[in-house]
Amino acid sequence: MRYSHQREAIKKTIQETNCHPTADWIYKETIKIIPNISLGTVYRNLKCLEESGDIKTIYDGNIARYDWNTEPHNHLKCKHCGDLIDIVLSDESIHPQIKQDFKFDVDLVEMTIIGTCQKHT
Amino acid sequence: MRYSHQREAIKKTIQETNCHPTADWIYKETIKIIPNISLGTVYRNLKCLEESGDIKTIYDGNIARYDWNTEPHNHLKCKHCGDLIDIVLSDESIHPQIKQDFKFDVDLVEMTIIGTCQKHT
DNA sequence: TTTATAAATAGTAATAATTCCTATTATTAT
């Protein structure tokens, strides 16, 4: 994969936010740096960055969000404000049970815990 | 909510399959029973049925699927064939920990376990 | 340091999933 100014800007945009941005948000931020960048370039590079392991894609309902945190982790999702909060719950104890009960080899566990965050209590 | 012939057919279609169908699949099945049903009606009623608790919506990547199984459960997703398999893993032991560590009240845990099903081993 | 190459881009068109709109139809309370 060849260097591109655009890809670096997209990567930097994601890595400098602590939210879990959508493609459109990333586009609107990156266009401030590269005024003629196109949305297609954003999508193409998000796919590249995912494949190279620089970012992770998370599906929030039916919209894709992107996460610079590539360490295994899960999310708390507040049903009131929609905020996603990173958490680490590295309990791999269920893997052997699933292998035994369902003859299913586990790669990863995608977990979203839905509830109410502290802003709404 | 008033009775409708269409809603009953949609509900029946979902409850009679053991796959996790998309709105489009449900539309294509239901149109066999009600030849002039419209896709908008399918979407509207899927929302109604979700609200009344008759079905559950599950997000598979960025496409919505619908599930007649409204009991708390999770899914195994095969990365090869995309099949979704229902599993019950009712371990609520993490709830108090999350409450304590993040001041977050847990309603439900949406978990998708990704890996390889027995058809591909 | 030019030049050739092919990968990446901008801009736009196309697609897919879903929602919205409105005149008509059908359910249900009276």
Next chain:
DNA sequence: ATAATAATAGGAATTATTACTATTTATAAA
């Protein structure tokens, strides 16, 4: 049976995403 109004069909609109293509740009070789 009739009136009121919720639900529908059919199609247009919207949103997220992908595909297409002429042009630009990174990079390797001369």
